[in-house]
Amino acid sequence: MSDDLQAKAAHNAEIQRRAEGDMARIGVDAAFIDHLVETFYGRVLAHPQLGPVFDGRLNGRWPEHMDKMKRFWSAIAFKNGGYAGKPVQAHVGLHGMTADLFPQWLALFSATLRDIAPSHEAHDWFMATAERIARSLTLSLFYNPALDDPARKRG
Numbered sequence: 001m002s003d004d005l006q007a008k009a010a011h012n013a014e015i016q017r018r019a020e021g022d023m024a025r026i027g028v029d030a031a032f033i034d035h036l037v038e039t040f041y042g043r044v045l046a047h048p049q050l051g052p053v054f055d056g057r058l059n060g061r062w063p064e065h066m067d068k069m070k071r072f073w074s075a076i077a078f079k080n081g082g083y084a085g086k087p088v089q090a091h092v093g094l095h096g097m098t099a100d101l102f103p104q105w106l107a108l109f110s111a112t113l114r115d116i117a118p119s120h121e122a123h124d125w126f127m128a129t130a131e132r133i134a135r136s137l138t139l140s141l142f143y144n145p146a147l148d149d150p151a152r153k154r155g
Contacts, residue, residue: 027122
């Protein structure tokens with residue numbers, strides 16, 4: 001292996017080691033992420049606004065989605081590279097998806113964390129991450145630059 005590749009591998013290993021340590025300090029492990037995903041998406045399905053949107057896309061494919069979401073959250077928390085999906089593309093054209101569903105999604109996620117997170121720090125870390133994801137998805141899916149046109153705002 002070349003020196004550059006060895007250095008990159010060592011750097012990535014250190015990032016992952018640090019992330020695992022950070023998560024361990026706040027009580028997060030792979031079992032918690034599995035529990036979080038299972039609990040949260042069970043609540044999503046029961047939610048009057050979120051449930052129909054998610055089930056409309058995932059009906060018959062929930063087990064695959066759950067595995068994907070567990071890999072997604074594990075990759076973010078542990079920085080292990082276990083997820084290579086494209087979240088924006090996955091949400092494009094989702095029937096019934098509107099920008100006002102994101103605050104509901106975040107509220108449900110926060111309530112789930114309040115109920116099951118191993119620590120206040122875990123709740124805060126996952127919520128800060130979820131808020132960044134929701135903001136990014138909202139901008140990617142619904143932002144209209146014309147609405148920020150200064151001429152339009154003056155009128």
